[in-house]
Amino acid sequence: MTYVSVLVVLTLALPWAGQAITGRLVDRLPPRWASWTLVGAAVLLAGGTISALVGLAHVPFLASLEQLPLTRVLEVWPAAVPLACAAGALMLVQLMLVVRRWIQHRSLLRKAWLLADEGTGEADVLVVPGADVDAFALPGYRGREGRVVVTSGMVRSLKPAECEVLLAHERAHLSRRHHLLSAVVDLAAVVHPAIRGLREALVxxxxxxxxxxxxxxxxxxxxAAAAIARAALAGSSSSRGAGYPLLSATSGPVPQRVRALLLPEPAAPRGGVRRAGVGALAGAVALSAVAALALAYGLHEYVEYAARRMIGASSG
Incomplete structure (x- = not known):
């Protein structure tokens, strides 16, 4: 059963290749395309990992369907049951971490809304009093629509035109539902450590x-570039006591963002480049999925083979 063990290792290691290919691809795509590519890759790579673990955990179950004693399974593949137990334990840990992370998301959102309740404003903007310099997009919560939260310190730090840029930036986060994309990849990163790199790129x-x-x-x-730079500089000099890691104009590598805004607007990828990039990404993800399917098939064939051997030994 050496080939099954190799498949196990490959299936769990392939997301690293998918993460590397995705990272190189998104650097050549406009931001919108890059964001959706990262989300899709994270979901598919996490799904492939879970599929592999489910296949491993089902070895004893498959053996029981064939009325094959586990002692016979261990004779041919000694690592079968330990790997199945490890896969089951790992999935349980993953489930607990996903639930814990989701609770953290909800708690963060609740605390941010408590802060927003101190603010005043009109329409979708709330100005919170205080010396801290911050601004972020606050998603809807318990029937309340999303708002743009800006501290009075941030308002004082920017010129009127720059304030307009800041508000437009945060409104874009809300209207495009970036918080959902961020949450999906954040939860997927719990499944496999390779996906954490995609999460950082997505920000x-x-x-x-x-x-x-x-x-x-x-x-x-x-x-727009001046507004982002000024907001980041003002924010870095404040205490940022709230420290909420929500979608904010001052997050991410600001120098690279400012540099990109000083260049012409990025164009959508041409047909050939788009097809080549999507094909490379699809190939990496498909390879991970095929490995997971091959693992499941190999485990099934192994149980069938072991069952035939047992029947042959009994009849002999």
Whole structure:
């Protein structure tokens, strides 16, 4: 059963290859395309990992269907039951971590809304009093619609035109539901450590996506770049006591974001480049999925083989 053991290792290791290929691909895509690519890759890679673990955990179950004693299973593949137990334990840990992470998301959102309740404003903007310099997109919660939360310290730090950029940036986060994309990848990162790299990349590309939409609203990329830079500098000098890691104009690698805004607007990828990039990503993800399916098939064939051997030994 050496080949099954190799499949186990390959299936659980392939997400690293998928993460590396995705990372290289998204750097050549516009922010919107890059963000959706990262989300899709994270979901598919997490799904492949879970499929492999489910296949491993079902070895004893498959053996019982064939009325095959576990002692016979261990004779041919001594690692079968230990790996099945390890896979089951790992899935249980993953489930607990996903639930814990989801609770953290909800708790974070609740605390942010408590802060927002101190603010005043009109329409979708709330200005919170205080010396802290911060601004973030606050998703809807318990029937309340999403709002843009800005501290009075941030308002004082920016010029009127720059404030317009900031508000447009945060509104883009809300209207495009970036918090959902971020949450999906954040939860998927619990499943496999390789996906954590995709999560970090997604933060940058979501901010770039909102930057581009804000620049389009104000009609001046240089003003947008100046606003992002000034907001980040002002935010870095404040205490940021709240410390909420929500979608904010001051998060992500700000120098790279400012540099991108000083360049022409990125164009959608051409047909050939788009097909090549999507094909490379699809190949990596498909390889992971095929390995998971091959693992499941190999386990099934192994149980069938062991059952035939047992029947042959009994008849002999």
């Amino acid at each position: 940058f590309h979501l901010e770039r996506w909102a930057d581009e939409e804000a620049a389009a609203v104000v009609g001046d990329r240089r003003v």
